[in-house]
Amino acid sequence: MAEQMSHGPTTYREPANRWATGFAYFAGCVMVVAGIFGVFAGIAAILKNDVFVFRGDYVFKWDVTGWGWVHLGIGVLLVVAGLAVFTGQLWARVVGIVAAVISAVANFVFLPFFPLWAIVIIALDIVVIWALATYSPERAAY
16 A cells, blocks of 8 residues: 655635735725714814705704714724724724724715715725625735
C-alpha cells in the first residue's frame, strides 16, 4: 500500500468580496461624516427654530426643535457606530445597520424640510446597509 501524505485538512476558502470589504470601510466613513452633519443639523434646529422652512401642508407636522433632538441623537449614534465598524466586530455591524435604518426612516419623514438632502442621505443609508450586511471579516483578504 502506498503511504498517503497528509498536509492537514483541506479547506476551501471562498474568495473575498472586495467590493463588500471596500464598501464596509466606506460605510464606516459615511456613517461618521453623516453623523457629524446630523449633529450639526440637530444643534442648528435646537438653537434656532426657524432654520428649517415648511414647504406646504405636509402630513408629518412636528416641531422643528423636536426634529433637532432626533437628528442630534441619530447623528451621535451614527458617529459611534461608524467608528465601531472599523473594529470589524459583528456587534458594530449590527448597530451600524440599525443606525442606518433609523437614519433612513428619519430622513424619509424629513423630506418636506430638505428633500434633496433627505434623498441623498437615504441613498447613502442604503449603501451602508448593503455594505455592512454583506461584509465578512473572515472572508476579507488582507
